[in-house]
Amino acid sequence: MNNFGYKASSDGAAVTVSSKPPGGEAGTWKDFITVTKPGILRTNLVAAFGGFWLASQWDVDYIKMILTMLGTALVMASSCVFNNYFDRELDMKMERTRNRSLPTGRLTPTTVLTYAIILGIVGLAVLFFFSGVLAGLLGILGMFVYVVIYTLWLKRSSTWSTSIGGISGAMPPVIGYVAASGKIDAGAWLLFALLFLWQPPHFWALAIRRVEEYRAAGFPLLPVVKGVERTKWQCIPYLVLLIPVPILMYAYGYTGWVFMVVTLLLSLVWLIFAVIGFKTNDNEAWGKKVFLFSINYLTISFLLMIFDTAHKAL
Missing domain, CATH: 1.20.120.1780 (UbiA prenyltransferase)
Structure with missing residues (x-):
């Protein structure tokens, strides 16, 4: 997995050959949270905070820091939701992922795609307007690498997916750093x-x-x-x-x-x-x-x- 940063379950899992979503129950607000992969968000928000703090050297603009973390979280969440959308058929093949909201039918593909787009637009707007153009551009770079380069291309075709996808995972602390310093x-x-x-x-x-x-x-x-x-x-x-x-x-x-x-x-x-x-x-x-x-x-x-x-x- 590459994602805007790495986080995965450490539990063992058996392989399933089922490719048909169980379906049945309707989605809840919890499904809208889980498709953003909150474990990934928590881990990478610490990294974004660390980057902002390092550049600030204890002289912190707390309002800007909070807005930067909010924008970063929304951009990361959008990327993870896009990942869930594009991987919905592949997720049916693995025990670890087959019970996610899309494979089970609790959320529809159209709903998830719309959700991803809204999160991305709002997150990038927050970064561009409150954290600086450079932070916003790095947010776009992270999303592009994770969603397009990693999810849609390399994950399905190459062993280089993990290495190249690492570019997106390294973005959160850099976004935090440039938001505070204004430079690379x-x-x-x-x-x-x-x-x-x-x-x-x-x-x-x-x-x-x-x-x-x-x-x-x-x-x-x-x-x-x-x-x-x-x-x-x-x-x-x-x-x-x-x-x-x-x-x-x-x-x-x-x-x-x-x-x-x-x-x-x-x-x-x-x-x-x-x-x-x-x-x-x-x-x-x-x-x-x-x-x-x-x-x-x-x-x-x-x-x-x-x-x-x-x-x-x-």
């Missing part, structure tokens, strides 16, 4: 690098756990097409490149030494887990461990980055 500088690029490099090894751990489910559903993910061993090797370059990011954030004066040391140690531990994976015979257990670790890695890193952001020089 080293800080914006380092935030982009942190999220972009984090996503492939995070998602491939999940894909390894559920490789047969994804194979049955017809998704050409890397472990399905190239195998589990190749996927483990593919994680290594991303994890190696992730190591210098906290060092550079400290060196350029964006964060303090606490963030640098803890995130650096977490990066090294993740790399060790990846290397250990070549010797394991239980790929499912290994994938679950790495997947959960990656979620904690991102949460801890962003919380530390927020609390250890360098103060603005007076």
Whole structure:
């Protein structure tokens, strides 16, 4: 999955061969919430907040920050709803997704498409008018990569879907950063690098756990097409490149030494887990461990980055 950021269930799931939506019950307000993938929204709003806070250096325009997070949330929600709309037939093939609102018929495709368009228009309007043109353009870029490049094209045709789709997942903190700073500088690029490099090894751990489910559903993910061993090797370059990011954030004066040391140690531990994976015979257990670790890695890193952001020089 790529999305405007990554979040997936860690529960195991069996493959289903059913392609007919159960249907029957009518949709409720809860369905309109679930199609926005609130788990993804929560995770990436933390990232957007972190980006805004880092650029502000504790001198925060709280009204602008709230509006930026609102616009970002609406744009991300729109992208997720579009994803649900275009993936509705594929979602019927997987146990993890077959009970979503569209496959079950609780919401109609027309309703979901209209909902996605409204969310996108409102979200982009908020970003352009209150967060700046640059933030709005980055919102468009994130939506385009996720909905068009990832969902409609690469997810159905290429193992590059996870890597290229990571561009959209790295947008929320950058949107927050440029909304506060008005520019793309080293800080914006380092935030982009942190999220972009984090996503492939995070998602491939999940894909390894559920490789047969994804194979049955017809998704050409890397472990399905190239195998589990190749996927483990593919994680290594991303994890190696992730190591210098906290060092550079400290060196350029964006964060303090606490963030640098803890995130650096977490990066090294993740790399060790990846290397250990070549010797394991239980790929499912290994994938679950790495997947959960990656979620904690991102949460801890962003919380530390927020609390250890360098103060603005007076």
